[in-house]
Amino acid sequence: MQGKNHPDVGTTLNNIGIMYDQKGDGRLDLKYIQKGLEIMKKSKAPDLSRVALLTNVANAYLDVGTLDVALNALDEAKEFLSKQRFPQFYLIAYLNDTRGKLYLQQGNMDKAGEMFERAARGREDVASGKLGSLDESGR
Structure with a gap:
């Protein structure tokens, strides 16, 4: 029994944050x-749960202008996604969208538009049921 460190508690706290x-x-x-996120890390929550939460963390840090911490969270989320046996396209799209917001705040309009x-x-x-990719280069 994990009590207050159960992954569902982490998910609920994330929802309160949202x-x-x-x-x-x-x-x-x-x-x-x-x-x-702290609870998800302590509880050894599934990687995909962490990806969504890390992307939410990145968005929250973007909202307060802490771009370096947001970038670290996005990189960590991308690492989890790259280890998945089957690509998680909806999470990849969410990650790309958030990375676009980061580039937008940095003033890099070309990269923001690309993402x-x-x-x-x-x-x-x-x-449409097609495949996508994680890599920024399209691979």
């Missing part, structure tokens, strides 16, 4: 999402 994000409270959003386009294509591929 709620605060929707309310426009970035401080509380970040607080709850960070707590959720947003990749996210859109990935979502279209998921909807």
Whole structure:
């Protein structure tokens, strides 16, 4: 029994963070999402659960302008995704979309546009049953 360190507790804290994000409270959003990630790490939650949460963490850090921490979370999420036996295209699209937001904040409009386009294509591929890719170069 994992009690307060159960992965579902981490997921619930993440959801509370998302709620605060929707309310426009970035401080509380970040607080709850960070707590959720800590629990997911302690509980040895499945990698795919961590990918979604790490991407949420990256988005929360982007919202407060902490780009280096956001990039680290995205890189960690990408590492988990690269180890999957079967590509998780919906998570790849979410990751690409968030990376596009990071590039946008850095002022790199070309890279931002590229990542947003990749996210859109990935979502279209998921909807039509086609394959997608994780690599920024299209591989």
